[in-house]
Amino acid sequence: MPNNLILTGFSGTGKSQVGLIIAQLWGWDFFDTDDEVTLAAGKSIADIFEQDGEAHFRHLERQAVASACNSSRAVVSTGGGSIVDPDNYRTMITSGVIICLEATPETITRRLQESSDQVSDLRPLLTGPDMIQRIRGLKTQRQAYYGLAKHTVHTDKLTLEEVAQEVYARWQEIAHGATNEGASEKLSPAFVVEAPSASYPVFVDWGLQDHIGKFLLGIGIRGPVYVITDSNVFGLHHGQVQRALEATGIEAHTFTVPAGEASKSLAMAESIFGWLAERRCERSHAIIALGGGMIGDLTGFVAATFLRGVPVIQVPTSLAAMVDASIGGKTAVNLSVGKNLVGAFYQPSMVLADLDTLKTLPARELASGWAEAIKHGLILDASLFRLIEERVESLLKLEPEITVEVIRRSMAIKAKVVEEDEKETTGKRILLNYGHTIGHGLEAATHYTELLHGEAVSVGIVGAGEMSQKMGLLSREELERHTKMLQRFGLPISYPGVNPHSVLKAMELDKKAASKVINWVLLQETGRATVRSDVDEELVQQTLNDLCR
Template sequence: MDTNKPSIKPAFSVDAPSSQYLVYAENGLLDELGNILKTQGVDGTVYIISDSNVWSSHGEQVVTSLNRGDLESKVFTVDAGEATKSLSTANQLYEWLASERCERKSTLMALGGGMIGDLTGFVAATFLRGIPFIQIPTSLSAMVDASIGGKTAVNLSSGKNLVGAFYQPKLVLADLNTLRTLPTRELASGWAEAIKHGLILDSNLFYMFEENHNGLINLEPDLTRSIVQRSMEIKGKIVEQDEKETTGLRMLLNYGHTIGHALESVTNYSSFLHGEAVSVGMIAAGKISVSMGLLSNKDLDRYTNVLTNYGLPTSCPSIDPDSVLNAIQMDKKVKDKKINWILLREIGHSFVSSTVDDRVVQDTIKDICS
């Protein structure tokens, strides 16, 4: 094997105003990891942050690959689950990095799902006023969404992602083989984020989800690679145009997230996986769009069927609707006490609205909670 040149080419690059980086999405990337990092100028110690579940599945493979690239590594594992994404955990990581004499030229590596990526990115953005970090997403949700774009954050008891920074990774490497280690429920959660990209911006992508659910659920290699790369690229192109949500374009990526984040918050991040909460949130946003005369019932039925076919929830019975209403007031998209809702005119065409009637929202939330 040529150790000076990776055998796998990048899928695309993200050329954001603050940073440019390559994105890889292929099968077998973890075995190529050390060689790829060396070609991208990574040197010195790599500080890996992972959760206990991911590390037990992929840790040895990652360390072996880094060793082949003559890269030293150190690891800190945290408990799996969204509750870990906190200032308390970030402080533990700061103390660990300080004790290990981590320097600005060192590199942090996020090995895991979206929680690990958000947490590691936040620590990278703030420790020593910023050190490079690499995203190695191992969940589908992290691949198609959280690993790209530089949104880093931790949660507070009063809401999700309320403390954070925009801080782009140095590199993103998604080994599609890791998807085969995911439980069925977590894989479905990831498809929710990818389906969202089709709903808001790409009707052809949505059609691919509509027509190929059996192949995607079974992770047919060529089909999966094509769909995951396309979904990641959609996210990357939006980030290039609106890195820090100043024009409103990037806000479209929050389709379904206003109510989705509220559901996660009111259940203490213990009842819904992120994509499951977003799935319910997308149904709610679709119902609001229909109530406002924007989206047809036919289109709402189409994407309700798609979410169902991928094993995703479309309602949240037993959740108190008043608690959800209260939680959405903490949403980051609230401006001048008005919520910026992401709505659909049709599949593939979304927009931002701050003029949704409160009664429509209340009725919709009562509907999905019934």
């Protein structure tokens, strides 16, 4: 049986009152970390913030959480922002079971206003005009962390006693083994993306779609939700998702677009806008992108722009979408004059990568996705590249344990880059374009009809590697190692027959408008990339000639 019960959640969800009720019923000790902080400081929380600053308050809070969680048979009510601190979360998760008390911003505002005499003393971050907007903003920042709790209890329509009963019921499930251990592990995120504009959990495992309703409830989304998918994915995965949503009482509507890049258009986005408006979609609802990269881009764009922003959940069903497109918030649709010309940076509220969907992919599309994972190892993680290299056969067979590890690590690399350079302002995110300059040129020169994206990137990786080697950055031995890896996955290392001049023209159109030069991502060694704008044009032409003959 777990040692302690730890309650988390936003201010006004009833943690202190419910925690005290449960402690009295069970005969356990009760700790309120806010009370412990004020006791240790000898002053109110408001005074701590005003006189010593928030950083000092968080320091005292860490000490209070550590002390309370060091107990046994204790109910611990934590402050609304406690779980955001990594040290606090580690302490909480290792000492007991975390249960989140949830409520809507409207309910929280009403409750806090009813106890308005306490707000300025206990909740200095919420003081000031327009309280509900402050609550919405702060709650959005924290919601991904509240999703780390093992269970969530929605308190809006419940009395304190009823909330206590719900918490007790969830506790009993855990204590008596009613919660399958494997399933509970799946409900813990692989990692949390902490981009400047938003934080969100990323779940990566087998069999996750059966739990999608629980995941949504865990981050405070109760529906309705609007699922956008394509005609191929609909038949493969939509039924499972629909049943899982219905099982948790979440109302769901579905819009299906024709499979293929042609659907990633302003016209299709407008059709979806109209459909959402007819169903009275609101900002408090959510949109689910169920599909590959095209669906993720289109749905993300729709979510970013409808009502100036509706929460979007990325549920990638292709390997390429998992390790690349689902993380980072790049959304876009195409125009007749070019791809991805109209879009926005808009981070999802959650990413749910169910690896079971990979079993439905054709071998060629699966290999295309592995190209992106290999690229991540090449540019930033030599140990990941080595792991993939050692386990190629196992990965091709989708053996469960190694597949989870490699995909999680690859996705985490993408997340780390996004955290450091969310909107491509520092130059870090350009490293993700390794192999893409030539790859994009090949795709455009073949009118996006012959090569899968990962296949084009594979050829581009070889080309960028050749230039790196000829410029004295990368050894011939390392280049051959990279090339062999791509071949073992059945990926192309050249593309004979295409006109290299057409590839070059397409690449030039892809230049940064301000500089009019190509910023090449090259390798200095496996796991260490660099950006160069001084690549000789003759070397570029020679490389393209070699790749295309």
